[in-house]
Amino acid sequence: MTLYTSRVVVPRRRSQAWKRTGGNILYAVGLPFVLLVLWGIWATVSPEKFFPGPLVIAEAFVDTWIGPAFFVDVLPSLGRLALGIILSVAIGVIAGTLIGLTRWLRELLEPLLEFFRAIPPPVLIPIVMLLMGITDAMKVAVIVFGAVWPVLLNTIDGVRATDSVMTETARSFALSRGERLRYLVLPSASPRIMAGVRQTMSVALILMVISEMFASSSGLGYRIVYFQRNYLIAEMWSGIVLLGLICILLAAIFSIVEKRVLRWYHGIKEVERA
Amino acid sequence: MPDTLLRVEHLKKVYESSTGNVEAIGDISFQMQPGELVCIVGPSGCGKTTLLKCIAGLLRPTQGTVELDGKKVTTPPPNMALVFQEYGRSLYPWLTVRGNVELPLRHKKLSRDERDRLIDDALTAVGLDHAAKSYPWQLSGGMQQRVAIARAVAYQPEVLIMDEPFAAVDAQTRADLEDLVRRLHLDRGMSILFVTHDIDESVYLGERVIVLSKSPTWVQEDLAIDLARERDQITTRALPRFTELRTHVYEQIQRAKRGEAVRPAA
Numbered sequence: 001m002t003l004y005t006s007r008v009v010v011p012r013r014r015s016q017a018w019k020r021t022g023g024n025i026l027y028a029v030g031l032p033f034v035l036l037v038l039w040g041i042w043a044t045v046s047p048e049k050f051f052p053g054p055l056v057i058a059e060a061f062v063d064t065w066i067g068p069a070f071f072v073d074v075l076p077s078l079g080r081l082a083l084g085i086i087l088s089v090a091i092g093v094i095a096g097t098l099i100g101l102t103r104w105l106r107e108l109l110e111p112l113l114e115f116f117r118a119i120p121p122p123v124l125i126p127i128v129m130l131l132m133g134i135t136d137a138m139k140v141a142v143i144v145f146g147a148v149w150p151v152l153l154n155t156i157d158g159v160r161a162t163d164s165v166m167t168e169t170a171r172s173f174a175l176s177r178g179e180r181l182r183y184l185v186l187p188s189a190s191p192r193i194m195a196g197v198r199q200t201m202s203v204a205l206i207l208m209v210i211s212e213m214f215a216s217s218s219g220l221g222y223r224i225v226y227f228q229r230n231y232l233i234a235e236m237w238s239g240i241v242l243l244g245l246i247c248i249l250l251a252a253i254f255s256i257v258e259k260r261v262l263r264w265y266h267g268i269k270e271v272e273r274a
Numbered sequence: 275m276p277d278t279l280l281r282v283e284h285l286k287k288v289y290e291s292s293t294g295n296v297e298a299i300g301d302i303s304f305q306m307q308p309g310e311l312v313c314i315v316g317p318s319g320c321g322k323t324t325l326l327k328c329i330a331g332l333l334r335p336t337q338g339t340v341e342l343d344g345k346k347v348t349t350p351p352p353n354m355a356l357v358f359q360e361y362g363r364s365l366y367p368w369l370t371v372r373g374n375v376e377l378p379l380r381h382k383k384l385s386r387d388e389r390d391r392l393i394d395d396a397l398t399a400v401g402l403d404h405a406a407k408s409y410p411w412q413l414s415g416g417m418q419q420r421v422a423i424a425r426a427v428a429y430q431p432e433v434l435i436m437d438e439p440f441a442a443v444d445a446q447t448r449a450d451l452e453d454l455v456r457r458l459h460l461d462r463g464m465s466i467l468f469v470t471h472d473i474d475e476s477v478y479l480g481e482r483v484i485v486l487s488k489s490p491t492w493v494q495e496d497l498a499i500d501l502a503r504e505r506d507q508i509t510t511r512a513l514p515r516f517t518e519l520r521t522h523v524y525e526q527i528q529r530a531k532r533g534e535a536v537r538p539a540a
Contacts (some may be wrong), residue, residue: 165363172330172356173378173429174349183377187368264368268411 052234057241060234065242069223074242077220080136081208081246084143088200092148093193096155097185106156117153121146121207125214139211139219147204154196158189191265194258201250209243220246277344279465280306280329280433285338287324298324300490300537301338306433306467311459313476314469315523316486317531322469325491326437329467330356343432355426359438361418365410365425371397372406375425396428399462400454416447420454427458433465434458441471449507452479456505473527477519478505485526487535494535495526 036054043053052060065074099105125142132138162185170180186193212221220239227236259266287299298321306312316322327333329340331350340347342354355378358364365374375393384392397403400420410418419439426434436455440448452475458464470476476483477499485495499519501510510516529535 163363165358165360166366168327168332169356169358169364171332172350172354173425174352174381175378176381179377179380183366183369187366190368264409264411267409268367271411 050233052237056234057237060232061238061241064235064238073218073220073223076136076218077208077212078246080139080143080219081204084140084147084208085201085204087140087144088147088204089151089197091144092151092196092200093155093186096152096193097159097181097189099152100156100159100189101185106160113149113153117149121203122210125211129214134216139208139216142211143204143207146207147200150199150203151193151196154192155189158192159185161192162188187264190261194262198254198258201254202247205243205247205250277308278305278341279308279310279343280467281339281341282329283339283341285325285328285340286336287321287328287333288336297490299328299335300487300492302486302491302493303338304484304493304496306465308432308465309463310482311455311466311468311480312482312484313480314467314484314486315471315473315476315527316491317488317527318471320486320489320530321491322471322486323437325486326356326435326467326469330354330435353432355429355431355434357419357422357426357434357436357439359441361415361422361439361442362410364422365418367409367411369409370406371402371408371410371413371421371424374410374421375428378425378429392428392430396424399427399458400424414447416443416451419443419451423451423454423458427462427464433467436466436468438470439468440475448475453507455479460503473523474511474520477501477516477523478507478510483519483523485523485530487530487537488533492537494530497523497526 040054043051043056047053099109121142124145128138128141128145132141166184166188170184175183208219209221209224212219213225216222220243224236224239224243227233227239282305283303285299285302286297289296289298302325304312314322314325324333328335329347331340331347331354334348342351345351366377369377372393375396376389379389379392382389393406394403397406400423402417402420402424405413405417410421413421422439440451443451455466455468456479459466468476468479470479480499483495483497483499484493485497486492487494497519501513501515501519526535
């Protein structure tokens with residue numbers, strides 16, 4: 001009887017699963033598609049100089065970005081962004097762990113950190129520009145200065161919140177300092193750290209664009225402002241579309257990494273929900 | 275007569291707080307020989323966990339000493355392993371069952387083969403060799419506590435300390451785990467110090483039962499359990515002697531709760 005039911009049920013389940021993924025994709029793509037069509041119709045019915053239709057922008061996208069501009073503007077931007085994110089995460093995790101584990105350091109630094117975090121990072125661009133000149137290093141510095149805070153503060157909190165029984169377990173088995181860090185403190189803080197990394201990434205993207213808009217001769221932000229000043233409206237919009245696509249790409253990479261790093265965490269959540 | 279394995283002498287612990295000092299442990303002294311299984315029972319709130327933490331070197335006693343193998347315990351000694359009541363917070367959820375058992379062995383100077391052998395042996399001893407690749411949160415409560423026991427067994431301690439390890443599992447699992455502890459003790463000659471609030475459990479498991487008074491705590495009675503070494507959940511618990519001992523311990527605990535027992539002048 002059981003065998004019989006399972007035989008009947010299994011293929012149906014599989015097709016349901018397919019239906020569900022199909023449905024999910026339809027839901028995800030459906031609304032953007034409808035909006036695109038509406039926008040296209042609207043743009044042909046009443047053409048506006050500053051709001052070109054999607055086809056015009058798509059054409060401008062291909063003409064502008066696929067070719068040498070990719071190497072001149074997009075790659076340097078992405079390079080600075082990547083470097084900025086990597087440095088922010090590295091500095092944030094290392095400094096955060098140190099501060100989180102050292103009581104006097106934490107009490108000393110906490111008010112200061114809150115102050116620096118409260119400064120809107122773009123206002124530092126003029127100062128950093130004066131100090132470092134209009135260089136790649138200056139742009140990376142601006143990105144790091146603004147984007148390091150979420151990771152740093154979350155790491156401090158996460159490291160501090162290590163469970164007392166887990167810590168006692170580590171002590172009772174006489175784990176060394178390095179082992180405790182590697183197998184207890186960092187993994188137990190990792191959900192918080194990853195939440196910080198997610199915020200860091202979006203702040204870094206914003207700062208990348210802004211730093212390039214201020215003072216630059218290359219990069220996505222520079223190019224978008226350039227198009228705007230020269231009334232190349234469709235090209236300008238295509239740059240914005242490209243930024244959106246980069247954002248989605250970043251989110252996808254993050255989600256893959258997060259799923260791997262926090263597999264245990266999501267597993268527990270799933271067990272708790274069941 | 276073998277040397278004393280564990281010696282607790284005039285242990286006293288006072289917690290200092292802003293609202294005043296709390297004397298958790300008054301004066302506890304007892305000894306434990308190698309290969310013994312000693313149970314500690316006491317009324318709730320009598321400072322059992324405080325006592326264990328002092329013995330394990332996790333807490334510094336206010337007065338008195340703990341000696342393991344003739345060496346004074348000030349930090350967690352390497353030849354002692356702990357099993358906590360809160361298995362869910364004692365196992366690391368980001369490590370597999372095998373990873374958890376392996377963790378304390380990492381800094382022991384062992385060859386890869388030797389380490390693997392210890393892990394496999396410990397997992398087999400607790401009946402979890404099939405679950406090595408699972409994560410702790412995928413297992414039931416009883417199985418998680420088995421992992422914690424396997425971790426302690428693989429560590430090869432001279433004394434295993436268990437702090438109310440089965441308080442959070444259901445009754446059937448609990449009986450299985452009690453038999454597991456008895457078997458580890460009999461087959462491997464492990465010295466076990468077992469803290470519990472369950473009177474039946476203490477009599478069923480122990481060869482000696484130490485009854486603690488209420489806080490500030492002292493040793494109210496040190497009772498030898500003269501039951502056969504081989505014990506069985508059904509037959510042992512049905513023995514008249516078991517009932518006698520159980521009743522005796524129960525009365526002692528009741529006296530302890532009411533504070534009737536008088537502390538002998540030291």
